[in-house]
Amino acid sequence: QSALTQPPSASGTPGQRVSISCSGSISNLGSNTVNWYQQVPGTAPKLLIYSNRQRPSGVPDRFSASKSGTSASLVISGLQSEDEADYFCAAWDDTLSGPLFGGGTRLTVL
């Protein structure tokens, strides 16, 4: 099963609003919820968004997400230097019968 599709890179300046897309198919994003993970290089991934748009406690409300059909997006408002990281989307895939991840987007804060 192919990974969910994400742009390999994104960038923005401090204070800007940045959006990262995630595209899938009917067997994953089209039928199930999406989650987002943040991974600072050299560290473990961290849950950022679950169930399409829910933030775990401790995640700033600068991070938001949405899903429509077979696509999803993560939005970071008021970009900060510490947001520089890799971002992965993920969703249950009915063909895989398990979670399927996106290839990841490296966010650079200029």
Next chain:
Amino acid sequence: EVQLEESGGGLVQPGGSLRLSCEASRFSLSGYWMSWVRQSPGKGLEWVAHISEDGYEKFYVASLRGRFTISRDNAKNSVFLQMDSLRVEDTAVYYCAIMDYNRVWWKDNWFDAWGQGAPVTVSP
């Protein structure tokens, strides 16, 4: 704060075996589904397997079924991944993670907490 710590990674030759362990501290694993997720060098994340709270239900990514075995020992607050017949392409950092889910809809699930990862290198 939840802490998961993997161990057992290392260098192994193709065809060899390794057993990864994941131990939790400051909380009990017994009430959670647990998963293994791997990340190949410079690449994305790949779900490997997960196991139910009581250990009776186990699911694997199809490509690894038969070579990898997930298990758990709730008395030891630990989860394991036995990896046999290892191949060069199994080289990755292996993370254990708590898998939480929507009690109304199982497919609405997510990896709530992750360990720091165990590096596995398969090389001649």
